[in-house]
Amino acid sequence: MGKIQKGRNMASYSEMSKEELLKEKQSLEEAYHQYEMRDLSLNMARGKPSAAQLDLSNELLTALKPEDEMISREALDIRNYGGLEGLQEAKELLASMIDEDPDNMIVYGNSSLNIMYDTVSRSMTHGVLGNTPWCKLPEVKFLCPVPGYDRHFAVTEHFGITMINIPMTDEGPDMDLVEKYVSEDEAVKGIWCVPKYSNPQGVVYSDEVVRRMANLSPKAKDFRVYWDNAYCVHDLYEEIPLLSIMKEAKKAGKEDMIYEFVSTSKVSFSGAGIGGICTSSANKKDILKSLTIQTIGFDKVNQMRHVKFFKDGDGVRAHMKKHAALLRPKFEMVLNRLEEDLAGKDCGSWITPKGGYFITFEAKEGCATRIIQLAKEAGVTMTGAGAPFPYHKDPKDSVIRIAPSLPTEEELSAAAEIFTTCVRLATVEKLLEV
Amino acid sequence: MGKIQKGRNMASYSEMSKEELLKEKQSLEEAYHQYEMRDLSLNMARGKPSAAQLDLSNELLTALKPEDEMISREALDIRNYGGLEGLQEAKELLASMIDEDPDNMIVYGNSSLNIMYDTVSRSMTHGVLGNTPWCKLPEVKFLCPVPGYDRHFAVTEHFGITMINIPMTDEGPDMDLVEKYVSEDEAVKGIWCVPKYSNPQGVVYSDEVVRRMANLSPKAKDFRVYWDNAYCVHDLYEEIPLLSIMKEAKKAGKEDMIYEFVSTSKVSFSGAGIGGICTSSANKKDILKSLTIQTIGFDKVNQMRHVKFFKDGDGVRAHMKKHAALLRPKFEMVLNRLEEDLAGKDCGSWITPKGGYFITFEAKEGCATRIIQLAKEAGVTMTGAGAPFPYHKDPKDSVIRIAPSLPTEEELSAAAEIFTTCVRLATVEKLLEV
Numbered sequence: 001m002g003k004i005q006k007g008r009n010m011a012s013y014s015e016m017s018k019e020e021l022l023k024e025k026q027s028l029e030e031a032y033h034q035y036e037m038r039d040l041s042l043n044m045a046r047g048k049p050s051a052a053q054l055d056l057s058n059e060l061l062t063a064l065k066p067e068d069e070m071i072s073r074e075a076l077d078i079r080n081y082g083g084l085e086g087l088q089e090a091k092e093l094l095a096s097m098i099d100e101d102p103d104n105m106i107v108y109g110n111s112s113l114n115i116m117y118d119t120v121s122r123s124m125t126h127g128v129l130g131n132t133p134w135c136k137l138p139e140v141k142f143l144c145p146v147p148g149y150d151r152h153f154a155v156t157e158h159f160g161i162t163m164i165n166i167p168m169t170d171e172g173p174d175m176d177l178v179e180k181y182v183s184e185d186e187a188v189k190g191i192w193c194v195p196k197y198s199n200p201q202g203v204v205y206s207d208e209v210v211r212r213m214a215n216l217s218p219k220a221k222d223f224r225v226y227w228d229n230a231y232c233v234h235d236l237y238e239e240i241p242l243l244s245i246m247k248e249a250k251k252a253g254k255e256d257m258i259y260e261f262v263s264t265s266k267v268s269f270s271g272a273g274i275g276g277i278c279t280s281s282a283n284k285k286d287i288l289k290s291l292t293i294q295t296i297g298f299d300k301v302n303q304m305r306h307v308k309f310f311k312d313g314d315g316v317r318a319h320m321k322k323h324a325a326l327l328r329p330k331f332e333m334v335l336n337r338l339e340e341d342l343a344g345k346d347c348g349s350w351i352t353p354k355g356g357y358f359i360t361f362e363a364k365e366g367c368a369t370r371i372i373q374l375a376k377e378a379g380v381t382m383t384g385a386g387a388p389f390p391y392h393k394d395p396k397d398s399v400i401r402i403a404p405s406l407p408t409e410e411e412l413s414a415a416a417e418i419f420t421t422c423v424r425l426a427t428v429e430k431l432l433e434v
Numbered sequence: 435m436g437k438i439q440k441g442r443n444m445a446s447y448s449e450m451s452k453e454e455l456l457k458e459k460q461s462l463e464e465a466y467h468q469y470e471m472r473d474l475s476l477n478m479a480r481g482k483p484s485a486a487q488l489d490l491s492n493e494l495l496t497a498l499k500p501e502d503e504m505i506s507r508e509a510l511d512i513r514n515y516g517g518l519e520g521l522q523e524a525k526e527l528l529a530s531m532i533d534e535d536p537d538n539m540i541v542y543g544n545s546s547l548n549i550m551y552d553t554v555s556r557s558m559t560h561g562v563l564g565n566t567p568w569c570k571l572p573e574v575k576f577l578c579p580v581p582g583y584d585r586h587f588a589v590t591e592h593f594g595i596t597m598i599n600i601p602m603t604d605e606g607p608d609m610d611l612v613e614k615y616v617s618e619d620e621a622v623k624g625i626w627c628v629p630k631y632s633n634p635q636g637v638v639y640s641d642e643v644v645r646r647m648a649n650l651s652p653k654a655k656d657f658r659v660y661w662d663n664a665y666c667v668h669d670l671y672e673e674i675p676l677l678s679i680m681k682e683a684k685k686a687g688k689e690d691m692i693y694e695f696v697s698t699s700k701v702s703f704s705g706a707g708i709g710g711i712c713t714s715s716a717n718k719k720d721i722l723k724s725l726t727i728q729t730i731g732f733d734k735v736n737q738m739r740h741v742k743f744f745k746d747g748d749g750v751r752a753h754m755k756k757h758a759a760l761l762r763p764k765f766e767m768v769l770n771r772l773e774e775d776l777a778g779k780d781c782g783s784w785i786t787p788k789g790g791y792f793i794t795f796e797a798k799e800g801c802a803t804r805i806i807q808l809a810k811e812a813g814v815t816m817t818g819a820g821a822p823f824p825y826h827k828d829p830k831d832s833v834i835r836i837a838p839s840l841p842t843e844e845e846l847s848a849a850a851e852i853f854t855t856c857v858r859l860a861t862v863e864k865l866l867e868v
Contacts, residue, residue, distance in 0.1 A: 046515070048514055048515050048516075049514065051504075051511060051514075054504070054511065054513040054514060057513075058500035058501075059500055061496075061498050061499060061500050061502075061735070062495075062496045062499055062500060064495050065495060065496055066492035066493055066495050066496060067492075068495075070485075070488070070492075077485060077488065078705070078706075079488040079491075079703040079704065079705060079706060080482055080483065080485075080488060080703070080704050080705055081480070081482050081699075081704045081705050082482075082705065083705070109543050109544065109732075109733065110543065110732065110733045111729040111730065111731075111732075113728070113729055113730060114728055114729040117727065117728040117729070118728075121555055121559060124559055124569075125555060125558055125559060125569065125593065126592075135558075135559065135569045151727075151730075154727050155727055155728075158560075158724070158727040159559065265515075269513040269514070269735060270513065270514050270515045270730075271512070271513060271514055271515050271516065271517070271730070271731050271732075271733060271734050271735065272512075272513060272733045272734065272735035272736065290592065293551065293585075293588050293589055293592040294547070294548055294551040294552075294589075295545040295547055295548040295551070296545065296547060296585075296704075296705070297545075297705050298543075298544065298545075298705075299543065299544045299705060299706045299733065299736065300705050300706065301495070301703060301705065301706035302706065302733065302736065
């Protein structure tokens with residue numbers, strides 16, 4: 001098989017002559033056709049844990065046994081109806097993951113995305129804390145730090161909410177812009193945030209960004225920060241702290257402005273964990289007013305199962321070290337491959353995350369769609385181009401989200417090699433277009 | 435303790451003289467004050483299974499073990515994300531409970547009430563099968579067979595939907611009236627039905643009613659029958675069949691008109707079961723379009739747990755016989771007490787159900803509120819007066835829902851005795867008012 005030259009030994013593409021580029025293109029195409037012929041089916045698209053990661057929680061299945069006590073600390077039979085806010089024990093467990101007060105929690109079922117969806121849906125039909133239901137307003141807008149989480153943007157798009165891109169910096173969203181929009185436009189009702197190991201860049205919001213977020217002075221009384229703390233305990237190396245947004249907001253008397261979301265989806269089982277919301281007493285009361293119509297209660301048996309299995313925040317953190325041990329080599333393999341094949345070539349850049357589920361690759365402008373198409377045709381599924389942007393529109397067509405968790409190391413090695421080849425090929429093609 | 439005279443030995447209250455009534459009142463009040471002094475706290479309010487019933491399913495907790503296969507028949511890792519429609523195995527289980535086609539199912543999480551809420555909520559914000567979202571219409575109406583399930587009415591009230599009472603007969607809702615409203619008024623978008631052992635009367639819809647329901651010709655294209663088959667396998671004695679609404683609707687080419695709901699809430703654990711919707715392919719597709727934005731999937735581990743525990747419809751039916759054995763004596767105790775204390779007294783009537791969770795007592799007009807108040811003050815909580823009616827308005831103030839499942843037999847015996855005393859006292863008071 002014709003091996004292509006490694007990145008470190010090569011000159012930058014932008015400095016190559018047309019002839020050199022044509023030669024490089026030919027060599028890359030040869031390599032690429034070899035991959036095509038292997039008829040692979042690899043997937044680096046979704047942030048799903050691997051089977052080995054899921055195995056870490058298998059004891060959860062029998063954490064609660066037929067002979068165990070079925071009565072919660074507050075004297076609820078966990079098998080029966082009731083307990084709309086969730087078990088106190090479960091509130092404490094989830095609160096400990098995000099360093100917040102259990103009294104601010106409501107514990108739901110298995111999907112924090114569903115909680116966010118419900119929160120937006122309820123705001124549409126019933127409004128927030130007595131304010132006009134959004135469906136009665138001419139326009140509702142959300143700020144969307146980009147690149148961001150495609151499923152967040154899908155929720156707001158589904159409800160016809162106008163989305164405004166806010167550029168990310170390496171400390172979080174551009175807060176000057178956030179403050180401007182929030183303080184000037186009453187139609188701006190929310191902002192989507194993944195504050196720790198942001199999806200997809202892995203940015204941890206700085207203390208200053210958290211403080212500025214907690215101290216916003218919105219024009220709209222019903223503006224809320226949707227703080228999706230999805231990767232709160234998902235460190236690949238040492239624990240990186242994130243300032244508590246609720247505590248900062250309380251200091252400013254602005255706790256009504258915060259909806260914080262948390263789940264065990266990438267802690268225990270992705271599809272069978274527990275999730276919750278953390279918010280002010282007033283918001284909680286407002287939410288429960290609808291929730292008591294919506295359901296008689298969420299699955300308290302699964303809540304108790306999680307409490308028995310993890311015990312407390314320390315139990316969760318110890319468990320996450322096992323996840324990190326499985327994920328670290330995968331992240332490092334992809335990063336090493338990027339470094340090895342692409343460093344110094346001027347065909348894109350990437351961020352080295354310290355946790356979370358993704359590596360963000362930023363291709364040369366106009367190359368992302370082509371790279372993803374090439375990868376797909378060679379049997380490697382990536383997250384679709386544009387996915388990390390509202391309306392799937394990446395203004396520069398450059399951001400690619402790499403999810404290294406699901407494939408085995410062997411699959412990942414093959415997928416990463418194909419990916420860098422596609423990056424190089426697409427870049428050379430682009431340079432030759434001019 | 436001053437024992438009051440038993441019903442069978444007494445004349446009808448309506449035939450008593452004022453003096454006799456005053457004497458009876460005094461005797462009843464003495465008995466009542468004895469109860470008050472016992473400082474009881476009994477509850478016949480909610481249709482919750484007892485601890486003994488929940489114990490029947492304790493093996494469900496460990497039905498799925500760490501060493502078991504975690505891959506579903508369709509090659510999904512049940513612990514991971516995905517499987518939006520639910521496991522095929524779980525679709526088959528729920529479909530077998532209601533004698534419907536698994537291909538028509540979507541399996542959700544633990545609460546069928548939540549599925550109904552979501553269905554109404556989605557119709558409000560996004561409309562049904564391409565029709566105008568209900569929130570954009572000047573008025574939306576639902577038909578509400580009465581007496582009915584308070585939580586159904588709470589959902590429609592929550593969304594500002596106008597509710598129209600439809601009287602129940604002993605074969606189901608008054609279909610002449612249903613047909614008239616549905617065919618003439620485009621604002622009528624739904625009807626709430628509990629077709630087997632209706633809540634609270636325990637009426638099983640006759641074949642003719644099911645057929646007429648499946649053959650409605652609605653003025654509104656987006657009219658739907660909300661068929662809450664909550665008590666599909668909840669027979670107290672022999673199995674009473676209910677005609678399959680989906681099959682009847684298919685015959686008429688009207689399957690898009692049906693949303694059927696089913697759950698294991700009163701089969702396994704009330705708070706930790708699985709629920710689903712059964713509907714046409716077109717509706718399913720429409721629902722999934724929103725559902726894929728709402729969540730990545732429901733708890734497939736709990737779905738598989740139920741499949742392992744019950745195996746199939748026969749397993750469910752065998753399990754329900756154990757529930758019946760626990761429930762039957764409680765129903766019979768209350769019914770015997772009503773017969774014993776109230777027969778021939780002209781102070782109300784009741785229906786003897788063959789399944790479900792409730793006994794409906796119909797007091798003399800204008801007496802229900804007083805009876806429930808008297809019971810409460812003597813330590814017996816009943817479902818609130820008016821609860822089985824839209825807007826909590828019982829036009830005759832006469833319907834009382836009795837839920838005998840939760841108390842122990844001892845508690846139930848005391849509660850039933852107090853209840854009949856309150857019925858008699860309130861009736862005598864009423865007669866003396868005139």
